[in-house]
Amino acid sequence: MPPEQPLPSGRIERLRERLPLWSVQALLFLDMKNIRYLSGFTGSDGALYIGPDCRILLVDGRYITQARAEAAGFDIHQYQSKMDGLVDVMGTDLKSVPNHGSGVVGFEAETMTVATWTILKERLPGLTLQPLRQELEALRAVKDENEISDIRAAAAIASRALNTVLERIRPGMTEREIAADLDAAIRRGGAQEASFSTIVASGENSALPHARPQDRTVRAGDLITIDFGAVFNGYRSDETCTVALGRADAKQERVYQVVKEAHDRAMEAIRAGVSCRSVDEAARSWIDSQGFGESFTHGTGHGVGLDVHEYPRLSAQSESVLEAGMVVTVEPGVYLPGFWGVRIEDLVVVQKDGCAILSKIPKEFRVIKI
C-alpha cells in the first residue's frame, strides 16, 4: 500500500493531533455534515472512521462511485447494512493494534442514537465508546477561503432573489405566496435549495420570532419580516430584512431604528479575540436602554456554514471567543406580541480587526411602494 498522501485541507491531520488529548485511538463520525467537512463526500448516508494510520469512508452501494470521486485519498468500504460495515471496519482496526481487539473510539454524542450505541457495544465487546461533545463542537467553526467563498456566493444569490421579490410584493398576496416566490427565485438564481424553511411573517405574525408562512394576506401598513438564505456547494447563508408595506407609523420606524442601532453596535464589536458574550451585550444593552429589553427574546447570532446553526453562539450564556474566519449572524430583534416585530440580520466573517459583511441588502428602513 503506498503511503497516505496528506489532504490539501489538513483537516484530518489536525484531527489526528487531538487523538491523544482525547484519550482515544480513533474517531467514528456519523453526522453527514462532519463527514462532508472531513472527507469531501456529499452523499446523504455513510460513516467515517479516522485513526492515526487509517481514514475509511463507509458507504452503501449506490454511493461507491461518488465516494471514490469526492473522497480521494480515503479508503472506501462498501456495506450492505451500515451496522455490519461499522462492525467490520472497527473490529478489524481494533485487532490491528497492540492490545488485540480492545480499544477506545471517540464518537459524536450529540448524533449517535442510543439504538446504534447499544448495538455497537453488543457486537464489539472489546470496544469502549468514548462520547465527545464540547471537544467536537468547534470542529468546523473557522472557515477557510474556499468555504468563505461558497458562503459569500450563497449570500449573493439569496440577496439578489429577495431584491426581485421585494419589488413584486403587493397588498393581497399571502405570506405563503411570497415565500414560494422567494424560494423559486433562490433556486433559479443557482442555489441548490433554500438554506432553511423561509420565514415570511407579516403584521401580528412578525411578532413571532419563529413564524412559518401562513395564509395571511399582507396589507398596507404591515411590517413584513423575511428571514431567508441559499445553499451553494453545501454552504448556507442567512439574512433577515424587515420592510414596511406602503406606509409605516412613527412607532414602527422608531422600533426599527432601535433594532438597527443594536445591529450596528454588535457589528462594531466583532473582531478576532473578543468574547461572543460581549457582542451580544453590545446589542442587548442598547435595546435594554431604549426600554425594549424584555422584547429581545433570543441571542444576537450564531455560526453558519454547512449547517445554518453552528458553533459559536452569540448569546449572554456563551463562553466562546471569536476567531478570524468564523462566519456568524448578527440578528437582534424586538417583538411586540399582538402587534408586530422587527428583526435585522446580516452575515459576517470575523477578521483580525473587524468583520466583512457577506449578506448584500442594505439595512436602512425601507417602505415598499404599492
Next chain:
Amino acid sequence: MPPEQPLPSGRIERLRERLPLWSVQALLFLDMKNIRYLSGFTGSDGALYIGPDCRILLVDGRYITQARAEAAGFDIHQYQSKMDGLVDVMGTDLKSVPNHGSGVVGFEAETMTVATWTILKERLPGLTLQPLRQELEALRAVKDENEISDIRAAAAIASRALNTVLERIRPGMTEREIAADLDAAIRRGGAQEASFSTIVASGENSALPHARPQDRTVRAGDLITIDFGAVFNGYRSDETCTVALGRADAKQERVYQVVKEAHDRAMEAIRAGVSCRSVDEAARSWIDSQGFGESFTHGTGHGVGLDVHEYPRLSAQSESVLEAGMVVTVEPGVYLPGFWGVRIEDLVVVQKDGCAILSKIPKEFRVIKI
C-alpha cells in the same frame, strides 16, 4: 383537578394499554412526528411524557400559546432548557409513585442521542431508561380517516402540479429548473412544502435511484424520472413518473412495460392480511423473469404518513403484514447504469379486499410532445 377527558383519537389510551406489556411505568417521546401524532402539537421542538395518569407536553416559551391550542387535554409544561424540563417532569412523576423516586421509563432508542441519555441518567439516578425500538415502529402505521384524507389531498396537489409542469418540459431545460418549477407549483397548489427533495433525473442520471437534480439539460430521446410529493396538514405524498421526451426507442418502451407490469402485479397483491414480502415478491419475480432482476436494486415500497419513509417496508426482508388503513408506496424500478432507468410509483391505502390509489397520474407509457 378535573378528571382527564379521553381524546377523540384514542391514541393515548391505546398507548397506555401497552405500558404493562413493555414493563414501563411511563413513556418519553422526543421525536416530533410521534409527538404530533399523539398530542396534535405541530411545533418544531418539545417533548412528551405519557404515564397512566398524566399526559404532559413540554415546550419552550415561544410555543406555549400554540401548545395550549393544539394539544387540548394535555398538561403543558414550559421549560427554559429542555433537559431541565425533562428532569422536572420526570423527577416529579417518579416521586409520585409508590417506589418513591425510582422507576422505569420507556423511550425511543432510534431518536434519543447518547448525549441526552447520559445527562438524564446523571441527573435522575433513580430512573431506569428502557430503550424501545420494534415496540414503537408500527405506532403510526394504520391511518385513520382524517389522516387518509390529508394524504389524499397532498397527493392530489402534487399530481396536479406535475401535470402542469409536464406540459412545459422542453429540450434545453435543466433538471434543476424542472425541479424548481415543480416545487413552486406544489407550493402554489396549497401544499406547505414539497414532501422531500424532488428528484428530476434525465438520461443517464435516471439510472441512479437516488439522483438529485443536476445542471444536465434534457434532450429529445431522454427518459426523465420525476419522484415528487406534497405536504398537506403535515401528511406527505410520494409518487414517481417516468416519461420520454419527444421520442422513445423500443428498448426504453420495453423496459417501461416490464416495470409497469411489475407495478400492476404488486398493486394486485395488496390487501389486508398479506405479508409485505409477498407484495415485493410479486413485483420482483416478474422483473426477474424478464431478465432484469439485477437491475431492481431496492425494495418495492414503504409506508408514508407524517414521514415520507415509515413502517412498514415492502421488501424481501420484511417480516410485516399489511393491515387495512396502512398507506404504502408501490415503486418497482429497473436501472441500467450508463444508459437510463425507469421507476413507476403510486401511493395506495390498504383495504380489506385490495387497495385504493391515492396518487392521481395514470402510469401508461407517455411521450412528452416537443
